Amino acid sequence: MLLLGGIALILTGMIFGDIFAVFVLHQNAARVEEGLSAAAHAAVAGDSTSVGGSFRDIGSFLENRGTKVDTHVHMVDFGYLALLLAIVQPWVAFAEKTKRGLGWMFLAGAWLLPAGVFCIHYVGLAYSLLRAIGWASIFADLGGGCVQLATAAYLVGLCKRFRSPIAVVDGLLELRTNAAQRLLAGGLVLVVLGFAHGAYYAATDLYRHEAADYEILSRVVAGSASQDAVRVDAALAEYGQLQGDKAVKIAAHAHIIEFGLLAMILAFFQPYVNLSERWRARWVVVLLTGSVLLPVCVLFELKFGLFAGGLADVGGLMVIVALVAMWIGIVRYGGRLDDSGESAS
Amino acid sequence: MSAARRILLLGGIALAIVGMCHGTWYAVFAEHQALDRIGGSLATAFTHASERNAAQATVALDVYREAKYAHERQVDAHGHWIGLAMLLIVVGMAFDRISLVEKQKLALAIGLLAGATLFPLTVLLQIFSHGALPRVLTIASSALMIATLAITAVGLFANRASS
Numbered sequence: 118m119l120l121l122g123g124i125a126l127i128l129t130g131m132i133f134g135d136i137f138a139v140f141v142l143h144q145n146a147a148r149v150e151e152g153l154s155a156a157a158h159a160a161v162a163g164d165s166t167s168v169g170g171s172f173r174d175i176g177s178f179l180e181n182r183g184t185k186v187d188t189h190v191h192m193v194d195f196g197y198l199a200l201l202l203a204i205v206q207p208w209v210a211f212a213e214k215t216k217r218g219l220g221w222m223f224l225a226g227a228w229l230l231p232a233g234v235f236c237i238h239y240v241g242l243a244y245s246l247l248r249a250i251g252w253a254s255i256f257a258d259l260g261g262g263c264v265q266l267a268t269a270a271y272l273v274g275l276c277k278r279f280r281s282p283i284a285v286v287d288g289l290l291e292l293r294t295n296a297a298q299r300l301l302a303g304g305l306v307l308v309v310l311g312f313a314h315g316a317y318y319a320a321t322d323l324y325r326h327e328a329a330d331y332e333i334l335s336r337v338v339a340g341s342a343s344q345d346a347v348r349v350d351a352a353l354a355e356y357g358q359l360q361g362d363k364a365v366k367i368a369a370h371a372h373i374i375e376f377g378l379l380a381m382i383l384a385f386f387q388p389y390v391n392l393s394e395r396w397r398a399r400w401v402v403v404l405l406t407g408s409v410l411l412p413v414c415v416l417f418e419l420k421f422g423l424f425a426g427g428l429a430d431v432g433g434l435m436v437i438v439a440l441v442a443m444w445i446g447i448v449r450y451g452g453r454l455d456d457s458g459e460s461a462s
Numbered sequence: 463m464s465a466a467r468r469i470l471l472l473g474g475i476a477l478a479i480v481g482m483c484h485g486t487w488y489a490v491f492a493e494h495q496a497l498d499r500i501g502g503s504l505a506t507a508f509t510h511a512s513e514r515n516a517a518q519a520t521v522a523l524d525v526y527r528e529a530k531y532a533h534e535r536q537v538d539a540h541g542h543w544i545g546l547a548m549l550l551i552v553v554g555m556a557f558d559r560i561s562l563v564e565k566q567k568l569a570l571a572i573g574l575l576a577g578a579t580l581f582p583l584t585v586l587l588q589i590f591s592h593g594a595l596p597r598v599l600t601i602a603s604s605a606l607m608i609a610t611l612a613i614t615a616v617g618l619f620a621n622r623a624s625s
Contacts, residue, residue: 172505
């Protein structure tokens with residue numbers, strides 16, 4: 118249940134992320150830039166009413182973007198956590214019924230939180246009893262609470278098992294197949310590369326970006342106050358470049374680590390993927406190639422524009438297709454067990 | 463199950479819970495206020511600019527910078543705690559395949575857990591102190607994380623080569 122539910126969460130999160138990247142992300146960024154430009158030009162003209170209106174629009178665009186990014190990230194991360202909890206199940210010292218109940222609680226929360234976050238932008242504060250938090254946020258927090266409770270309960274179950282002398286043997290951890298070893302090795306390399314890139318970004322860009330953000334906005338504000346529209350436009354163009362540079366570097370860092378982690382987790386489930394060794398190896402290659410292609414192309418998106426963006430989407434699609442193939446393999450494995458159970462009875 | 467593996471599995475799940483609790487606390491009690499402060503201060507800066515009041519506009523921009531700085535670190539700490547926790551769990555599951563002696567594995571597991579716990583914590587510390595110390599601690603803890611993970615990778619590859 119946690120295994121299939123986890124992969125379903127990851128797949129839905131990835132497909133949602135792809136749709137968001139293609140149809141919402143760039144358009145939304147352009148609207149934010151237009152809003153900022155409108156606010157700056159209203160300030161140049163001395164029209165403080167229009168400044169307020171432009172910032173209300175910007176706030177709405179940013180909320181729309183932020184909630185969709187959060188939906189994507191939480192769905193994928195809860196999927197990963199579900200897979201990891203599925204692997205440690207043999208060591209959780211609870212009755213099967215309790216474990217299943219906790220699994221349902223985890224999955225319910227893992228779907229409720231992203232669904233709630235997605236609705237925040239559309240529901241707002243309608244009928245809310247609180248001044249700042251709407252119903253969608255309340256349901257999202259409730260979902261988060263379910264996930265936390267279930268995870269904490271699994272932790273207690275693990276602690277109980279570790280205190281008991283009974284040894285647990287689990288074939289999942291043997292990593293006998295070539296596909297599993299390649300996924301583990303490839304995933305680990307991706308994670309290490311992602312860490313190195315993150316450290317490089319923190320050392321060279323993070324503080325520079327923060328300083329530039331403030332410095333450019335100061336120039337926009339100063340230009341507006343002195344009614345210097347040329348200075349304002351130059352600074353706004355620079356601000357757009359800065360936001361783009363920041364976004365692609367953070368996205369590349371996050372995606373390479375997430376895909377590495379996914380590959381490592383999937384390594385443990387290869388014995389459950391009921392496909393021939395040749396096809397398993399093929400899907401591993403597709404998954405790892407897509408995992409490299411997406412972050413690398415995202416990184417080059419500012420330099421090569423739509424070409425790199427398109428290739429990044431292809432990379433994302435490759436990961437999704439490989440994941441669907443493995444998911445089908447696991448469903449087939451479940452079906453095989455059911456068949457053998459029926460014939461035995 | 464070896465002690466090193468237990469440290470990584472239990473430590474990883476505990477760290478994930480810490481990250482989730484931090485995220486819930488931030489979402490419920492601080493995030494809405496932080497986002498309002500970021501948006502509000504930037505709007506105020508532009509409004510003052512439209513009134514030709516450059517001094518007040520700069521004050522509002524300073525508030526914006528401070529609020530955004532804190533918000534980004536809160537979000538980074540939440541994301542990194544949970545991400546690193548999941549990495550600890552998955553590395554823990556593969557830990558018996560590392561070709562190191564048990565004592566070295568234990569030290570490596572403690573190093574991984576310490577790096578994964580301290581790195582996001584030092585990122586949070588940067589909110590309270592803008593001095594050099596939190597940044598040095600962040601660099602040190604991230605270096606610890608990268609070094610221990612690299613040793614883990616080498617250990618796994620060495621095991622694979624020998625088998």
